[in-house]
Amino acid sequence: MPPQAMSENTMLLKPTLHVEVAVKRQPSSLLEVKTLRADLKQWFVDRHVTVKIGQDIIVDGDEQCLAIVDHVGVADYTGPLNLLGYYGTESVQIDLQTYVLRSETDTDGRRSIAQETDGGVPQARVLALPSVALKDEWDSLVFDDLLPSRLLRYMTRMVGMMRQPGLSLAAFNWNRLCLLHGPPGSGKSTLCRALAQKLSIRLGDAFPRATLIEINTNAMLSKYFGESGKLIGATFERIYAAAQDQGTLICVVMDEVETIAGSRERSTEGGECGDGLRATNQLLTALDRLRHLSNVIVLCTSNLIGAIDQAFLDRVDIKQLIPSPSPAAIYNIFRSCLNELLRSSLVSTTTVQVTARKTVTRGVSKDPRRTKIQAVSSSPEPWAVISAPEVPTFSEVQIELMDKPQSAGYRVWALAQRCEGFSGRTLRRLPILGLAMYTWGGESVTLDNAISALEAAVNQELTVAKAKGADTDMHDG
Numbered sequence: 001m002p003p004q005a006m007s008e009n010t011m012l013l014k015p016t017l018h019v020e021v022a023v024k025r026q027p028s029s030l031l032e033v034k035t036l037r038a039d040l041k042q043w044f045v046d047r048h049v050t051v052k053i054g055q056d057i058i059v060d061g062d063e064q065c066l067a068i069v070d071h072v073g074v075a076d077y078t079g080p081l082n083l084l085g086y087y088g089t090e091s092v093q094i095d096l097q098t099y100v101l102r103s104e105t106d107t108d109g110r111r112s113i114a115q116e117t118d119g120g121v122p123q124a125r126v127l128a129l130p131s132v133a134l135k136d137e138w139d140s141l142v143f144d145d146l147l148p149s150r151l152l153r154y155m156t157r158m159v160g161m162m163r164q165p166g167l168s169l170a171a172f173n174w175n176r177l178c179l180l181h182g183p184p185g186s187g188k189s190t191l192c193r194a195l196a197q198k199l200s201i202r203l204g205d206a207f208p209r210a211t212l213i214e215i216n217t218n219a220m221l222s223k224y225f226g227e228s229g230k231l232i233g234a235t236f237e238r239i240y241a242a243a244q245d246q247g248t249l250i251c252v253v254m255d256e257v258e259t260i261a262g263s264r265e266r267s268t269e270g271g272e273c274g275d276g277l278r279a280t281n282q283l284l285t286a287l288d289r290l291r292h293l294s295n296v297i298v299l300c301t302s303n304l305i306g307a308i309d310q311a312f313l314d315r316v317d318i319k320q321l322i323p324s325p326s327p328a329a330i331y332n333i334f335r336s337c338l339n340e341l342l343r344s345s346l347v348s349t350t351t352v353q354v355t356a357r358k359t360v361t362r363g364v365s366k367d368p369r370r371t372k373i374q375a376v377s378s379s380p381e382p383w384a385v386i387s388a389p390e391v392p393t394f395s396e397v398q399i400e401l402m403d404k405p406q407s408a409g410y411r412v413w414a415l416a417q418r419c420e421g422f423s424g425r426t427l428r429r430l431p432i433l434g435l436a437m438y439t440w441g442g443e444s445v446t447l448d449n450a451i452s453a454l455e456a457a458v459n460q461e462l463t464v465a466k467a468k469g470a471d472t473d474m475h476d477g
């Protein structure tokens with residue numbers, strides 16, 4: 001086995017800490033990139049004995065490093081579970097990747113976001129990775145288990161193993177095709193894009209360049225009979241051409257894949273015209289052609305896995321259910337929204353007496369709801385002003401529950417338990433919707449006010465859901 005291949009594979013099997021370093025400029029030659037990574041790795045290990053996942057490493061005070069580095073993050077850990085969450089940098093392998101975030105108009109003059117259109121309809125969005133546009137997607141997702149990290153690990157290994165020199169791809173049925181399915185708004189599309197972004201960083205050694213191609217599956221269905229298959233064929237022909245550069249990782253994302261991979265059996269039974277059937281056939285042929293290119297990964301999403309053609313499902317290597325968030329995940333979604341409102345000063349943690357006095361002086365409103373919020377907020381108990389700078393983490397709140405039953409954390413946790421079944425999309429909307437609907441602008445809104453507004457928004461959403469449920473029961477009856 002060539003030494004390089006050996007070291008790559010051994011690396012994948014050892015407990016590994018993944019460190020991502022955003023640099024101001026990537027060196028032009030591969031040798032310089034390798035030297036930079038080795039230097040940064042040494043710098044990292046020398047200064048940090050133990051680190052935690054999610055930790056941002058402070059570069060302040062190191063002039064030489066500051067000149068090169070924008071951000072250092074301890075991104076992930078691959079290996080046996082460590083309940084403490086701290087890792088000794090000497091006892092694990094460090095996989096340090098450097099990357100430059102690509103903005104919409106990059107300095108190399110190439111637009112990093114482009115639309116592939118046909119007759120004005122965008123058929124695909126092409127994005128150079130890693131992209132500024134996707135920089136927050138990974139961290140915005142909240143799941144109970146380490147689902148995103150697990151998927152990322154599978155895919156990294158999938159690509160790593162397939163690049164083993166001398167390995168005959170024909171011996172395996174391995175398409176590098178992943179399907180995320182589950183209820184609407186559970187984060188499937190966001191996770192696909194976030195995975196593509198992470199893969200472009202994680203696989204930076206093997207692929208100096210990476211591109212995301214998001215296919216607009218709805219635009220693939222033509223109003224002209226027989227055209228859909230041709231549109232799919234032409235789009236995949238372009239992907240095939242782009243993938244000829246083996247140094248470029250190509251991540252293809254297809255949302256609502258059932259649109260073009262619908263069951264052919266169903267469409268024949270339903271007496272549909274042969275266009276859907278041809279579209280599915282064309283897609284299957286195109287995927288079979290891409291199978292031999294180890295630099296292509298295809299990520300798909302669907303809300304209707306039952307409507308997908310069996311031959312397509314048979315080609316999928318990883319089928320992953322993405323469920324609606326659990327109460328613990330809901331707590332963390334609300335927490336991140338409220339903390340963002342605090343961070344941006346739309347909501348404050350400071351005492352409300354100031355607000356109340358201001359309002360009295362201006363003599364603004366006699367609205368009873370507003371008066372109630374002010375009165376409640378300025379009373380010391382049980383709505384005491386939160387001294388913590390932000391809403392506590394989920395594990396902190398579990399401890400807090402024991403002695404502070406009316407704390408911000410407690411109230412948010414109580415709400416989270418009532419919201420089980422809500423989609424991630426709805427959950428991310430409620431805190432800001434509540435603020436818009438149930439608080440007044442032009443003055444400081446406290447965290448307590450924001451949580452009260454969130455409660456009101458949740459109540460409204462539950463009423464709508466209940467009414468919808470009753471309506472469905474009536475129709476079913």
Ligand SMILES: Nc1ncnc2c1ncn2[C@@H]1O[C@H](COP(=O)(O)OP(=O)(O)OP(=O)(O)O)[C@@H](O)[C@H]1O
Binds near residue numbers: 140143188301329
């Ligand atoms: N588990 C989650 N954690 C945090 N945010 C979430 C989660 N799930 C969904 N969201 C948020 O909801 C919004 C919609 O997510 P997304 O479009 O990825 O869902 P989807 O499953 O692809 O939906 P659809 O099936 O309707 O296309 C995004 O803003 C996303 O950040």
